[in-house]
Amino acid sequence: MDTINFQDIFKSKFLEQTSSFSIVDSLIGLFASLVIGLFIYWVYKKTFTGVIYSHTFNISLIVMSMATSLVIIGISSNVLLSLGMVGALSIVRFRTPIKDPIDIVYLFWAIIVGILSGAGFVPLAVLGSLLIGAILIFFGNRIKVENPYLLVVRYNGHSIEKSLEHVVSENSKKHTIKSKSVMPGNEYEVTYEIRVRENDMSFINNISEMDGVRSAIMLSYDGNFTA
Structure with missing residues (x-):
């Protein structure tokens, strides 16, 4: 064994x-x-x-x-x-x-x-x-990525839409509307995708001073958006 x-x-x-x-x-x-x-x-x-x-x-x-x-x-x-x-x-x-x-x-x-x-x-x-x-x-080092921005504007009434569109088009190389919301009380919120000229975002002050605009916010945008 x-x-x-x-x-x-x-x-x-x-x-x-x-x-x-x-x-x-x-x-x-x-x-x-x-x-x-x-x-x-x-x-x-x-x-x-x-x-x-x-x-x-x-x-x-x-x-x-x-x-x-x-x-x-x-x-x-x-x-x-x-x-x-x-x-x-x-x-x-x-x-x-x-x-x-x-x-x-x-x-x-x-x-x-x-x-x-x-x-x-x-x-x-x-x-x-x-x-x-x-x-x-x-x-x-040679390819500069130009990231767009999101401009979110909240305003009362639709009478300033043409003026808002004019200001945005005059101060951007390219812009498109990503979303538009209608809320109670005749209040609107629109979101633009904007490519600004030479990173000049001073026009947002002009938008915020427009009659009927409650707020204007500019955000950096990486290409992904969820409504």
Whole structure:
């Protein structure tokens, strides 16, 4: 009858599977993904042209590159683990909306860096990141995004609509009506999408001084509007 001792208990496939684990290679991959992730962080902050800069999103790019690298290092020496990881990730649902298409580019860039660093292709990750970063900086500094504004005017009676339309058309390069609401008491609220000339918004003072205008508000607009 065979007996089981402590040596047989601790001698398992777990130790055999981790015997090929290289701490040095893993640290190199994680450190490379960290450094390149910091580079992605810097490029995103330098080239950001949106309305509200999200620091947490930028930090997540660094963490995403390192986490992806960690996953690739773990599954590179174990086929069963790789299949299990694919199954686990298939049930994950990301519900955070991405409004700017360029944010998807940075997400994809961070993931690719993590994959290449975890697989040991650090020179390729560095070279590709330098080239991508140079392209983003080159075009980011030359393409100026002209964000429109929303002008929300609340007024009494419809007799000033033509005067209001005249003032808006005279002081904007382009304008369109996004919504118009009629409220009790013969009160109206109209929302214009406006592209102003040379960021000159002084005409809003003229609108607020018009007879019948109760309020005039100018808001920065990123292209998404919900009535």
